[in-house]
Amino acid sequence: MRKTSVFFLGAVAGTCLTLLVNEPHGGLLIAAAKAAASADTYSQLNLLGDVFERIRTDYVEKPDDSKLVEAAISGMVTSLDPHSRYMNDKAWREMQETTHGEFGGLGIEVTMEDGVMEVVAPMADTPAAKAGIMSGDLITHINDEAVQGLTLEQAVNKMKGPVNTTTRLKIFRNGTEQPIDLSITREIIQVRPVRYHTDGGDIGYIRITDFNEQTTEGLRKAITDISKQIPPEKLAGYVVDIRNNPGGLLDQAVSVSAAFMARGEVVSTRGRTPEETQRFTARTGDLTKGKPLVVLINGGSASASEIVAGALHDHKRATLIGTRSFGKGSVQTIIPLGAGKGALALTTARYFTPSGRSIQAMGITPDIPMLQDVPDELKARSEIKGEASIRGHLSAEGAEQTGSQSYVPPNEKDDKALGAAYNLLRGVTVNAEVPSPKTAVAN
DSSP states (O other): OHHHHHHHHHHHHHHHHHHHHHOHHHHHHHHHHHHHHHHHHHHHHHHHHHHHHHHHHHSSSOOOHHHHHHHHHHHHHHTTOTTOEEEOHHHHHHHHHHHHTEEEEOOEEEEEETTEEEEEEEOTTSHHHHTTOOTTOEEEEETTEESTTOOHHHHHHHHOOSTTOEEEEEEEOTTOSSOEEEEEEOEEEEOOOEEEEEETTTEEEEEEOOBSTTHHHHHHHHHHHHHHHSOTTTOOEEEEEOTTOOOBOHHHHHHHHHTTOSSEEEEEEEOSSGGGOEEEEEOSOOTTTTOOEEEEEOTTOOTHHHHHHHHHHHTTOOEEEESOOOOOOEEEEEEEOSTTTOEEEEEEEEEEOTTSOBOTTTOOOOSEEOOOOOOGGGGGGSEEOOGGGSTTOOOOSSOOOOOEEOOOOSSGGGOHHHHHHHHHHTTOOOOOOOOOHHHHOOO
16 A cells, blocks of 8 residues: 555655646646645644544543544544545454454354445354344344444444354344344354255355455365265356355465366456556466356355456356345455554455456346245345445446345245355256346335
8 A cells, every 4th residue: 555655645746747748738737636636635634633623622431532533533534435444453353353263252254324324234153144144134232232333343242242142133024023133152253154964966155255265275175165066067057156155365365266176367356546446367277177167146245256256257157146236336445554553454445357347336147037925924134235335335327226136045945046156057048038127126
């Protein structure tokens, strides 16, 4: 980040010098305008300092200076977009634990909007999943404390803690009249990001639930084990299930995509200036040796999941089945601020699929739309709103889409998208179920 900043300042300085030489008066006007803008910025910073001092001296109770500063920083950063945030030192250390793949907690992926925490998805085989928490549930209280007024990091940290201790949650679920009170015992959450099995002796099924530091290694093991269980001449192909996968690390999304590609671009990221564009390509070769591939997506497939789906789709390497994805097409760079100071998760770029399309606030539409049959008692929470519904999101480059179905049946025999994937790989004709606005889009 520092090198990029220096280059940007150098380019601006060079431009000003050219204007002063070729158009002296215009150059002087531009320089004066820049000086005025700089003075106005410093005036605003002085205002911030004045407010800080007034609070310190006049507030009814003596405030904690460090908490005031932290709140000011958090407010500044969260005003940018829903995914930029400041993490104090404790939150930064806890985030590192999460990306390593092990921590003490409940096992819930969440997002925050208007002071209410919404469940993106419970992680498989965790206390949250066992307690019946569902995608779309709204968490309003943690241990009897209102979530309203907390940052996302603060709320998440309250759910983490020592193993065998209890967290109390108050949950509102659309379609229920009364809030749901749950007491959930914390466990060591070992995020096992890849699970797999074979079906019918001819298809390998791989479920990717998270993109942490262990994901690519887990995927390689899955492919190796499946290839040992099914002889090459009998292996019809693979199903890669990334439904309700909320994303994770960019490098893992790239390496997972590359595991199914012989060569080519996986994703590009584009920042504020053209010089900040980066391209990530597949180099390791297709570990499946070109076997047919179906990727399952839905409204809960976000960020890194969408990078994988977009790359494999654009290279015509995979057929996508399911419902439109979440639509988070931005990249957050983690910027450590020094010992004891925490870190910034700052939105620094949008990402683009190999064909050059941004999925921000639009999502990825599957090749074969497939809606699930949802039990009546779950229909109210069978959809997720998506990126386009989050206040302050980065705008789309096309028509914004507000969400799609995210329900996945717990029993494979009821899973229509998975059944369609198996049929497609076995050469059976699959008829798409085109979502209608009333049944597939959250208004």
